[in-house]
Amino acid sequence: MNGALLTLDSVNTFYGPVQVHFDLSLGVPAGKIVCLLGGNASGKSTTMKIILGLLKPRSGAILLDGQPITNLPTPAIVRAGVASVPESRRLFPAMTVRENLLMGAFTRRDRAAVQQDLDRILELFPRLGERLAQRAGTLSGGEQQMVAMARALMGRPRLICMDEPTMGLSPLYVDRVLELIQTISRQGVTIFMVEQNANLALQIAHYGYVLQTGRIALQGSAPELLRNPQIRDVYLGGQSVQQK
Amino acid sequence: MTSWLDHTVNGLIIGNIYALIAVGLALIFGVSNLINFAHGSVYMIGAYTGWVCVAAIGTPLPLTLLGVVVGCAALGILIERFGLRPLQGAPRIAPLLATIGIGLVLEQIAQLIFSPDPRALPSQLPAWRLPLGSGSIGALDLFIAAVGVVSTAVLYGFLRFTHLGWAVRATAQDRDAALQMGIDVHRVNQVVFAIASALGGLSGVLVGMYFNNIFPAMGFQATLKGFVAELIGGVGSVPGAVAGSLLLGLIESYGVALLGTSYRNLFAFLILIAVLVWRPNGIFSSTRQVPPEPLTGTFIAPSKPVHVPRWAYAAATAIFLALPLIWRDSYIIQTLTNAWLYGMLALSLTLVAGTTGQMSLGHAGLLAIGGYASALLALDLGVPVPLALLLAGFITAALGTLLIFPAFRLRGHYVAIATLAIGEIVGLVILNWEGLTRGPIGVVGIPPLEFFGLPLYDTSALYWVSFTIMVLLALLQWRLTQYHLGRALRAIREDDVAARAFGISLNRYKGLAFAFSGFVAGLSGAITAHMYSYINHETFNTQISLLALTMIILGGMGNIFGAIVGAVALIGLPEMFRAVAEYRILLYGIVLLLLVRFRPQGLMGTV
Incomplete structure (x- = not known):
């Protein structure tokens, strides 16, 4: 996949004796929103873990802008420009919203620029401006998701990996989050998101991969996938087809 | 009665010392979810580093403190780097056991270098005292208070305002x-271990100067007091640790004023149990919910037990039965008798810690109950010895279960702390209840074991009695854990919530496990008491609990045969090489560390 910001090249991942990924290859072009779809236990979240270096694949390569990051420790990968919006958000509950946002800029030393970015990002998330001094653990799920996304932006990343950003949110916040993802994307940040809700994800994504028991079962542009009868059956509530 | 002001000042001083320990424990628990049992040993090393500076080199106070801080910080970094970091991804119990091993090793090294005897650590502060109310306050008192306040303030600033401090808080x-x-x-992690160890060492040297007395075993009590203080304030909370420490210091000081010095520790441990039971999140928290526990789940390294054919068991039993007839070395026979008694203790512990997953660190308390029960029954009530032994078993089962019962709702780390404290409480009650136990003097002239009126003085006879009882208990335990009961206990170990969802009553099954465990350990303690003919409150100390733990890990947790193998290996082998007797406990510590690192499933595999 030439010109891709993020490339996974025949990655094999294991949990102990259990293989999760089988020669998984995919690419995320710069500036696009790419989603990774799949049911439970298909290996979606594990894909996030190996990109962020929280888990090391047994073989294969992960490239960021052509540079291998496969064996780098997580902090180095973050410094290379990968930010994460983890599954179930994982804020620092006893820290204030402001502190959480600043944690997103932990690897940066340019204090003045960080402060400017904070102001800029708060324009994007006006709700958070009112809650800067509140402890993150006391926010609602939707607000926490906003903090998690804002926190990821604070590191000025090239790529943001989002693990199920709409999970557990009220419909109102789901729309809000999707809009924000598009806004972020328009600012030039590449987005790779894992979603169980294919319908939602494909509405905003440019390209999609469907992961099934550790292999790419299907891929294509978002409109293609939306039209694909298989996808409709399995993910878009056509008929309920039992997955393997 | 001396003035309350004096006791208050005294309580606050001691509280400040506890705070230096507890804050470190809280920091470490925060970032690595680990209760650091080696912390007291670092504190002790701090005291000895101070002694070396003062007595051997003759440094002035600021240099002494600097030496202690730098030395202990370096030690903390080493502990983190070489003791704990390699255990990443190991079962959650592994780092906890490693800190126990590190603690043992440090303590033994200090004993070897400085001898186990106490030595004086003179205060380097002027001896003037400031009259205050009806009492007075000394320069050292003020200095300790100042160190406590300044350290807390610096730590607060570090956590609040520095880049690295933010990282510590986020990681926690x-x-x-x-x-x-x-x-x-x-x-x-490294930074936190360095800070915590530096504070711990500082505390050690200040305590040493305060009492003008240091000794290698001083760390153990300090670790416990640190836990208590940390728990009062809520585990992992730095401000909580400070508040808990001051509170503990005051309560102890007032308690001692009312009841006397020997009650000091009893107070601390009773508070610990009360907090664990009623406020496991600390007294400042409103919930009674047991805190999320890092230790549950895959508790021990899963493995396949080594298969031993039945004829091998039979052959081993026959060989060991015949041994006194063949090998007439009474020293060997005595050593093996000792190993069988420890084997019983290991059987008892492996049922609770291995099969049921309740990490008990106070098992020696059960030995003490059994030993005292049998000795006092025989001496004071004239009960025949065999009957006294049996009764002692039942008394230990009942009393042991009753004591641990309040802690049944706890898990993992918290069980370890609770059992440790209960073990200490047993020892302290024995020490203080002079009317029943004869207090510090101990029980003298315990009648020897007898068999239908025939006293057993003969080494071989004692060997056979202890071996037979151990084998019978092992068979009984094997039979009991083979079927329904064993499955229920293992289910509790793997996931107590799931076990409960399948209708397993936690209280009932934990109760059964502790009762059987108490019976076995009680018998072992009782036989020991009659063999020694003298016991006191220190005969069965925490070191024995930790030794038993090492045995069952060596044998493979939950493995009945493994428990006996572990006992023979750790009691028998060091005795065979008498030259190393001095290094025995050091050896145990190293064995424990190596096992945790390289073979957590033990020699015979876990069950």
């Missing part, structure tokens, strides 16, 4: 998320 709240912010959590 969510390690994985911190990693994803680009925080090098290894470095955070």
